[in-house]
Amino acid sequence: MPTESGSCSTARQAKQKRKSHSLSIRRTNSSEQERTGLPRDMLEGQDSKLPSSVRSTLLELFGQIEREFENLYIENLELRREIETLNDRLAAEGQAIDGAELSKGQLKTKASHSTSQLSQKLKTTYKASTSKIVSSFKTTTSRAVCQLVKEYIGHRDGIWDVSVARTQPVVLGTASADHTALLWSIETGRSLAKYTGHVGSVNSIKFHPSEQLALTASGDQTAHVWRYAVQLPTPQPAADTSQQLCGEDEVECSDKDEPDADADASSDCPTIRAPLTSLKSHQGVVIAADWLVGGKQAVTASWDRTANLYDVETSELVHSLTGHDQELTHCCTHPTQRLVVTSSRDTTFRLWDFRDPSIHSVNVFQGHTE
Numbered sequence: 001m002p003t004e005s006g007s008c009s010t011a012r013q014a015k016q017k018r019k020s021h022s023l024s025i026r027r028t029n030s031s032e033q034e035r036t037g038l039p040r041d042m043l044e045g046q047d048s049k050l051p052s053s054v055r056s057t058l059l060e061l062f063g064q065i066e067r068e069f070e071n072l073y074i075e076n077l078e079l080r081r082e083i084e085t086l087n088d089r090l091a092a093e094g095q096a097i098d099g100a101e102l103s104k105g106q107l108k109t110k111a112s113h114s115t116s117q118l119s120q121k122l123k124t125t126y127k128a129s130t131s132k133i134v135s136s137f138k139t140t141t142s143r144a145v146c147q148l149v150k151e152y153i154g155h156r157d158g159i160w161d162v163s164v165a166r167t168q169p170v171v172l173g174t175a176s177a178d179h180t181a182l183l184w185s186i187e188t189g190r191s192l193a194k195y196t197g198h199v200g201s202v203n204s205i206k207f208h209p210s211e212q213l214a215l216t217a218s219g220d221q222t223a224h225v226w227r228y229a230v231q232l233p234t235p236q237p238a239a240d241t242s243q244q245l246c247g248e249d250e251v252e253c254s255d256k257d258e259p260d261a262d263a264d265a266s267s268d269c270p271t272i273r274a275p276l277t278s279l280k281s282h283q284g285v286v287i288a289a290d291w292l293v294g295g296k297q298a299v300t301a302s303w304d305r306t307a308n309l310y311d312v313e314t315s316e317l318v319h320s321l322t323g324h325d326q327e328l329t330h331c332c333t334h335p336t337q338r339l340v341v342t343s344s345r346d347t348t349f350r351l352w353d354f355r356d357p358s359i360h361s362v363n364v365f366q367g368h369t370e
Contacts (some may be wrong), residue, residue, distance in 0.1 A: 085341055152184050154191045161204040161288075165212075169232045173214060175202040181216050182269075185232055191269045194231040198222070204288045208295045209335075213276070217289035221282045223300045224275035225312055279310045281317050290333045292340070292354075299340050301331035307342045309354070321352055323362065 048055060054162075092117030157178035164186075165171045171192060172184040181195040183203045207214055212230075217223045279289075284304035291298050292309075297318065302308045306319040307328060324344035331342045338354040348370060351363040 109328070130151070150186075150189045152189050153189075154182055154184075155180070157201075160202065163205045163207055165207040166209050167207070167212065169230060171230060171232070173205040173207060175205040175216060177201040179218075181205050181214065183214075183228060183230055189339060190233060192232070193228050193270050195224075195226055195228075195272045197224050197226060197273055197275045200285075203286065203289075206290050208291055209293070210295055215289050215291060215293070217286040217300060219285045221280070221284060221286060223279040223286050223289040223310075225277040225297065226272055226275045226280070228272060230270075231365050277312055277315050279308070279312075279315060280305070281308055281320075284327070287328060288331045290331055290340075292333050292338060293336055297333055299333060301328035301342055303327040305344070307331055307340070307352075309340075319354075319360065321350075321362075323350060323364070324348070 030081060083215065153173065155176040155178050157176055159174050159176050160301060162173040163173045170186065172186050174182050178199050179200060182191050183193040184191055195216065198216065198218040198220050202216050202218050204217045205214055212228050213225055214228060215223060215225050261354055279298065282300065282302040282304050284302045286300050286302050289298055289300040296312060297309060298312050299307055299309050305324050305327060308317055309319040309321065310316065324346050326345040328342055328344050331340060333340050340352040341349060343349040347368045350366050353361045
C-alpha cells in the first residue's frame with residue numbers, strides 16, 4: 001500500500017479542517033462517490049470533541065442539505081431557460097403580428113395567453129399554496145349584512161364595559177363614566193336596576209358565576225360587590241302593536257317617542273346605593289376586576305401597577321401581585337381554573353397560577369412594542 005509523506009498528510013489535514021469549519025453551502029461538481037468518502041476523511045481530524053456517530057450524522061445531514069440546494073439550483077436554471085424561451089417566443093409573435101398589421105386586440109390575446117401559460121408553469125413548479133388561499137377569498141361571494149337590533153339608552157356619559165350575567169335571569173350590565181352601573185333587559189332594552197355606590201367612573205362590571213352578584217371596578221380606587229334582584233319584563237307580542245297602528249303618521253310618532261321613554265327609564269328603575277363588600281387597598285384607579293372560579297375570590301387591576309387578590313366574604317387582601325413596570329390596563333380569569341391574566345402599559349402581560357396553594361407561579365409574555 002502506498003503511504004503519504006508527513007508534510008503531505010499535515011497539509012491535507014489542515015485543508016480538511018478549513019473545510020469542516022466552513023458553514024457556507026455551495027454547489028460543487030463532485031460525484032456521488034466523492035460525497036460518500038468525504039465524511040470519512042473529515043472524521044480523521046483530531047480537534048473535534050464530538051463523538052464519531054454524532055459527527056457522521058451531522059456530515060450526512062449537511063450532505064443532504066447540499067443535494068437539496070443542488071436540485072433547487074438546477075430547477076431554477078431550467079425555469080430561467082423556459083422563461084427566456086417564452087420571452088423570445090413572445091417577442092417573435094409580436095413582430096409577426098406587427099408585420100401582418102393585425103389589430104392590438106389580437107396581440108393582447110396572444111400575449112395574455114402566453115403569459116397565462118408562464119404563470120401556470122410557475123405555480124406548478126413551486127406548488128404555491130398561496131394560490132389556494134387567494135382562490136378561497138375570490139370564491140366568497142356572500143356578504144355579511146348587519147343591522148341595529150336594539151339600542152340601550154340611559155347612561156349620561158361614556159360606557160367603558162359591557163357584560164352578560166352567567167345565571168338566570170340573564171341580564172346585560174354596563175359600566176359608565178357617569179359613576180353608575182346599569183342592568184338591562186336584553187329583550188326589551190329597558191333598565192332594570194342602577195348601582196350608584198361609586199364616587200368615580202365605573203370602569204368594569206363582571207357577574208358572579210352562580211349568584212346574583214355584580215363586581216364593579218372604579219376610578220375611586222375601590223371595587224364593589226353588590227347584590228341585585230331583578231325580574232325580567234314580559235316582552236309584548238308584535239301582533240298587539242301592529243293592530244293599534246292606524247297609519248304611517250302614527251308609526252312615525254311612536255318611533256320618535258320611544259327614545260325619550262328609554263332615556264327616562266333609568267331614573268325610574270330601582271337604585272342600589274350601597275355595596276355588600278368594598279375591596280380597598282389600591283393607591284390608584286382600579287381599571288378592571290373579575291371573579292376567580294367559584295366566586296369566593298376576586299382579582300383587581302389598578303393604575304398603581306399592582307393587581308390584588310381578595311377574599312370576597314371577608315374583604316381581606318390575600319395576595320398583591322407585583323412585577324409590572326407601568327399601569328395595569330386589564331385583568332381577567334380562567335372560567336374553570338385558578339388562573340389570572342394581567343396586562344400593562346409596560347408592553348407585557350402576565351399569567352398568574354394559583355392552582356397550587358403552596359406555589360404561586362407567574363409567566364411573563366413579551367412581544368408587543370406599545
